[in-house]
Every structure is written in structure tokens, then in C-alpha cells.
Amino acid sequence: MVDGRLVKCNYCGTKILLRFQMGYFDIPFDICCPKCKGRINGIRKIVDEHKFEINGAKDQECRTEDIDFFADFSVELPHRKITKYESINSLISSGFSPFMMAMQIMGHDDYEKYTQQIGRFIGFKSKLFSRISAFYSMYFNGNIEYLQSPLLNISDAYVIKNPLDASMALHQLLVFQLNTILPDIALKEFTDCSQKILKMVQSGSFSSIDNLITLLGGKEYFNRETKKILNITSDLCDMFEAFIPVVMLCLSDKRDSIDKNTYGISTVSFSKLKTFYANTYELILELIDIPVALNNLQHRGNINEFSDNSKFKDLKSFRNLPKGKKTKALCDGEVFTKPIHIDRNVRNAIDHFDYEYDVTSQKIMFRDKYNGKENNVEMYLLDLAYLCYDNIIILSYLNELLYNLQKIDYIKDGLMPHIGPIKSLNLEET
Incomplete structure (x- = not known):
């Protein structure tokens, strides 16, 4: 599904249709207005809440014939750069949505496989x-006695009796x-x-x-x-x-x-x-x-x-x-x-x-x-x-x-x- 947002540049008033490919992950965006080059950035949140945040432009209700430019946004794959808007028909005929392009490039199975890997890394970085x-900080400061209990909770293989044990466990956790x-x-x-x-x-x-x-x-x-x-x-x-x-x-x-x-x-x-x-x-x-x-x-x-x-x-x-x-x-x-x-x-x-x-x-x-x-x-x-x-x-x-x-x-x-x-x-x- 593609979520469209009509926005108006705060600096020159240019109207831009932002089209977000709704997928598995939040979609950050950082662009410049094609007319005045003013910075427009924000995020289309999907994961924990459906929310739209933007800086440098404001949501704008307008008719499609008033649109000056359009741009696609996705985190799964590259997407079309900001393009001059002509009509709905030209928009549709100008190419696939980001999701359809992903399917065409890598196929459904690989797409699912790699999005799952990316999802695991996002879980790692957030949790x-x-x-x-914090564990590394204890290790660098010689306080490895405080590592045994939390590391054993992660894996019963992580028996920490010396700095070598601590180094091996922490390296494995990071590298995995x-x-x-x-x-x-x-x-x-x-x-x-x-x-x-x-x-x-x-x-x-x-x-x-x-x-x-x-x-x-x-x-x-x-x-x-x-x-x-x-x-x-x-x-x-x-x-x-x-x-x-x-x-x-x-x-x-x-x-x-x-x-x-x-x-x-x-x-x-x-x-x-x-x-x-x-x-x-x-x-x-x-x-x-x-x-x-x-x-x-x-x-x-x-x-x-x-x-x-x-x-x-x-x-x-x-x-x-x-x-x-x-x-x-x-x-x-x-x-x-x-x-x-x-x-x-x-x-x-x-x-x-x-x-x-x-x-x-x-x-x-x-x-x-x-x-x-x-x-x-x-x-x-x-x-x-x-x-x-x-x-x-x-x-x-x-x-x-x-x-x-x-x-x-x-x-x-x-x-x-x-x-x-x-x-x-x-x-x-x-």
C-alpha cells in the first residue's frame, strides 16, 4: 500500500506529493525542495504507531492539478527521485511502486528473507x-565480576572467569x-x-x-x-x-x-x-x-x-x-x-x-x-x-x-x- 501526503514547502510554497511505500519499517526521509533547495525531512512511522512528522514543509490539502512535484519513499529499496508532476496517469505510467520494484528485482522469497534479517538487526540495535x-564498559574498566550473571542469562555457555572469557562473550554477541x-x-x-x-x-x-x-x-x-x-x-x-x-x-x-x-x-x-x-x-x-x-x-x-x-x-x-x-x-x-x-x-x-x-x-x-x-x-x-x-x-x-x-x-x-x-x-x- 502507498500512503500519499500532499505537503507545501515552508520557504517557496512548492507543493509536493510524498508517496510512502508502507512496509515493515519506519521510513525516514531527508530531501530538498526541488525549487528553492530548502531542506525537508521527517519520518513516516509505521512500526509502533502510524504517525507522520515533517520539518520544512506542512501538510497541505489541495487538488491533484495543483501538485508541482512528486517523490516516492521506501526503506526497503531505492525509489524514484523527485520528479515534475504532470498528471495521475503519468504518475502511474512512470514506473512500479517501490514494493513492486522490489518484487521484480529480487523476488518474493529473497525479499522476505532479507527483510527478516534487517528486522533482527533493528531488534538488536533497539533492545x-x-x-x-554497558557490558563493554565494565570489561574495559576491569569489572568483569559484574558480567557473569547478565551474560549467563543470555547464554549458559557464557561462563566468565577471566578477561579472555569476557572478551570472547562480548565479541560473539556483537558479531552475531x-x-x-x-x-x-x-x-x-x-x-x-x-x-x-x-x-x-x-x-x-x-x-x-x-x-x-x-x-x-x-x-x-x-x-x-x-x-x-x-x-x-x-x-x-x-x-x-x-x-x-x-x-x-x-x-x-x-x-x-x-x-x-x-x-x-x-x-x-x-x-x-x-x-x-x-x-x-x-x-x-x-x-x-x-x-x-x-x-x-x-x-x-x-x-x-x-x-x-x-x-x-x-x-x-x-x-x-x-x-x-x-x-x-x-x-x-x-x-x-x-x-x-x-x-x-x-x-x-x-x-x-x-x-x-x-x-x-x-x-x-x-x-x-x-x-x-x-x-x-x-x-x-x-x-x-x-x-x-x-x-x-x-x-x-x-x-x-x-x-x-x-x-x-x-x-x-x-x-x-x-x-x-x-x-x-x-x-x-x-
Whole structure:
């Protein structure tokens, strides 16, 4: 069902027909008036209450012939950008509703499957994430004795007798939920790389990995970077509804099925996406030392030995370099590089505030000027959302590498895990 709302821009009086595809989730929207470019945002609530909230425009009763523009809104998939209104007939003939387009692109079964996965993540972020954040706070502050009772209520496998137990339980809780919105192929890459770290330890490289842990900063480093990952996860939870169209397309492997000239996303503003992309990219660059060092060890037998075409001296000096130069140490084809695909030009353009955004077409022009050269990257808002989602995948992967090194550090100290096999999780409030 499509719910139509006629609104009038507060600034120029332009009348816009907003058409909301009523589905499983609340529909946030953030657009600009096509005439005056004034910001119009709000939410069409569906889940707990049927309510319409809007800023920058007001509900307006008018005849259909008075409408100036129309736009579709949905969280399940991208939707038509704001378009000049001509008539009801032209509106109907201009394309499917967002729901019908979803059925056409992915089919009913996949649509139901992925909306259920997204629903589980929304349940996690609204009911469980705040508890996990509180548990992590106790863990970071050395108060693991307070974790045993609440974690046992979640699973009887979570026996917490030392910091290693606490780290394993909290990581599992977080990753189990994040995995519901990640592609299966990404999860396989995470598992394969984790297994390769274990094999390196078993094959006699323990002292090299121990040196890597010491060079990174040990427990202080692990806690500091884990806190940053939690902060990014919190940001993702806060704006997750904005990512649902992208998650649906990526989970179903249908990125290339959308005509980006006609369809876009209105669930999030360019400003919010730009900030989220920049923050996730910076954290990726902070954690890039780990896969670089592991590549050195895996392919050259020494964490300080870089590829032949690299001019890096050793890992210690490498870690002191500006972040932007570190990506050059990631060699294509090496084991721990494979899950990492980042766009340096976009990051630099954002960092230097050199970009232009057209709110009507949703086109972005990023300009990366470096050493007298200029690299221009043109993309749509939907493409930037894809990059944000890809950064979430990369950070999830880097978090797995970080966690595996942390486990080795605890085991080196003589700690042994007491957590048993997990049969079920009770994620309700206890």
C-alpha cells in the first residue's frame, strides 16, 4: 500500500506529493525542495504507531492539478527521485511502486528473507546494543565480576572467569548481530583469514605475532581500538534505517540492478553519509597496520619485511607515517588484503572539503588534488551509501583480526577460555 501526503514547502510554497511505500519499517526521509533547495525531512512511522512528522514543509490539502512535484519513499529499496508532476496517469505510467520494484528485482522469497534479517538487526540495535555497550564498559574498566550473571542469562555457555572469557562473550554477541546485515561471502573471508592467523601461530610464528602485539601497544591498543569500533557501531545503529535500501541491494547482490539516473535514496542526507564515510575510513586507516603486518609475515616471513616495490623501512617507522600513505603497503592478491577495498580519492576530497552535491539529481563530484594532479570522481548519493556499507564490512573484518590478536595476547598471559558451545541466545531483556 502507498500512503500519499500532499505537503507545501515552508520557504517557496512548492507543493509536493510524498508517496510512502508502507512496509515493515519506519521510513525516514531527508530531501530538498526541488525549487528553492530548502531542506525537508521527517519520518513516516509505521512500526509502533502510524504517525507522520515533517520539518520544512506542512501538510497541505489541495487538488491533484495543483501538485508541482512528486517523490516516492521506501526503506526497503531505492525509489524514484523527485520528479515534475504532470498528471495521475503519468504518475502511474512512470514506473512500479517501490514494493513492486522490489518484487521484480529480487523476488518474493529473497525479499522476505532479507527483510527478516534487517528486522533482527533493528531488534538488536533497539533492545540489545545498549546492554552490550554497558557490558563493554565494565570489561574495559576491569569489572568483569559484574558480567557473569547478565551474560549467563543470555547464554549458559557464557561462563566468565577471566578477561579472555569476557572478551570472547562480548565479541560473539556483537558479531552475531552484525553478521545478519553482512553478505555471506564477507563472512567466509573473515573466517578464512582468522584461520590463517591460527595456522601461523601453530607453524612456529608465535614469537613474530607476539612482537607484533607488543609493537601495536598490547592491551591498551586493543581496548582503545575496540572502543572506536563500538562508537562506529553506535553511529550505524543510530542511522541504520537510512542504510536499509543499500543493505537490501547488497545482501541480494543486486547493486547493478538500479537505474541511478531515475532512482535514488532519500532516507539520509549527503551530509550525514559524508561524515559517516569519513569516520569509518579514518578508523580503517588506523587499523590497517594489522593486515599489512600479517601480510608481511604470511608472504615474506617477517612483519618488518614489505613487498619489493615498497619503500617502507620497517613496521615501527611505517606506523608513524601519515594515514593516507599507509594504503600503499596493501598489495593486491596478498592474503590479508583481499577483503579490503577502499576509495582514497573520495576520502581525500572529503578531507579537503572539495566536493559538490546536486540535491535534485543526487550527483556528487569529488575532487582529489594531490601533487599538482586532480582526480575527479563522480558518483550518486547511492554510490556513496555503497561505500559506507563497504566500510562497515571492512571494519568488521579488521575487528576480527584485532580480536584474534587479542585472544593470542590473553592466552600468552596464561588465560584459558571457559566458554562452551552456544546452543541458543536469549536476547530479550532480563
